[in-house]
Amino acid sequence: MDRLSSLLDRFALSARVFYSGTLCGVTTFEATDEAGHLHVVRRGPLQVQGADRRLIDIEEPSLLFYPRPAGHRLRTHRDTGADVVCASVEFGGGLGNPLARALPPLLVIRLADLPALASTLALLLDEAFEQRSGRQAIVDRLCEVVLVHVLRHTIEHRLMPTGLFAGLAEPRLARAIQAMHAEPARKWSLEELAARAGMSRARFAVNFRETVGQTPLDYLTDWRIGLAQTLLRKGKPVKIVAEEVGYGSTTALSRAFSTRLGASPMAWARRER
Template sequence: MDRLTTLVERFHLSVRPAPLGRANLIACAKDGATPERVVFFARATEPRSCAEAVLFAASVDWAGASNPLLASLPDKVELDLRPHPETAALVGLMHHEAVANRCGAQSVINRLGEALMVRLLRDQIERGSTEAGLLAGMADPRLSRAIVSMHDHPGRLWTNADLAQIAGLSLSRFCELFAGVVGETPMGYLRRWRLILARQDVMNGDRIERVAHRYAYASPESFTRAFRKAYGTAPSRLRPAPSSSL
């Protein structure tokens, strides 16, 4: 079961070298050369620095608050690289690309940065979370099966019973556990996930009728009502204007 691929593919991830003051991803090196830990600031709540030398600093843009996994992360996430020599090597390569600044360096850094963020998120999922949210749900081996199913097939006509069966739990236990760990009901999370994806599709120019059908709304009107309630505006207002031909 892959808990991250859909999230990585649906939310554009950009990693670019940045001055420390504007960076939210920092690689720290104790001796000034060997990567020792990576710090990711999911939200700007404190000075972005580390006690060791800063080996590499970057700005990570991953769709901000609209990305449910990013929104569920702690304000500050750390990954100790000492038990992970392959990830330390990845950071070292990012540093080398940034310093050398050869042609194509930004593309290489972005791809390596995506791999680094996936490794950092894997570590967070494996650790779990004491706070209710998507991260805690994905750390639970039972709930994560249901969450991944919703992520991968958002247009399916899911019921709580379907998801409970996937999780291997009774219906009542699944609903209770999901609400306690994730902080919302399964159907509430599914509705929010569908609207997040629908908003992306609308902003990419998809037709309202097609988006409504894609995410299992009974009609374009019911989709518009749900969208307006969530985002305060009609989806049609977010569609890009058609380009005029000369």
């Protein structure tokens, strides 16, 4: 399995287009509970302003991606405006999703830097600015395809210096990370993970920590807890969840869960519901 598929299989990605057209003046986007935002700018210019009030100039067709909830504004000239497609984005698992956590607060990519996505973007923009039957379903799915390409682009162009995406960009570390993703219930040891990476135990431990920003076994724990959150949201019993994510008992899962999230699995699940 490739570097992204195991993540996307475990944590579904969804997008919903809620606006396409010409923005004029200042448009404010509020932070919602768990949704981020994707803006595809067909024609500018415009300025982006986040919570820090810093202005970013967008002079050419670009993609703006807020992977986590973040209030922001798009500022355009009142006379010329800017043509934009706006979508809300949710990563399965909510804010505990490792992909959402690993991305920067805002990712800005010129459409010209995404040549492999040219035909998809052309179809998205064509559909978004017309009113054909089935339009909503098509643009939503196309936005999801765009997002997967953005994640791929982030890995292949090494946009993140540290964290999960940096680890996935390193072929040897990626093999170990993929193994943890594929078999979270396995009792992984540092030696086994180092062997998957084709590295010595000591070198693997150092390289993983320097690249990903935490130890391999800490990463494994976070991965398991994130999966547990997703399964609990689906209503699975704690005992079953504990087995599926690699904890031999509900007590062991509860201990790890409380350490990471400050609440037992049952208490967390009740709060989420």
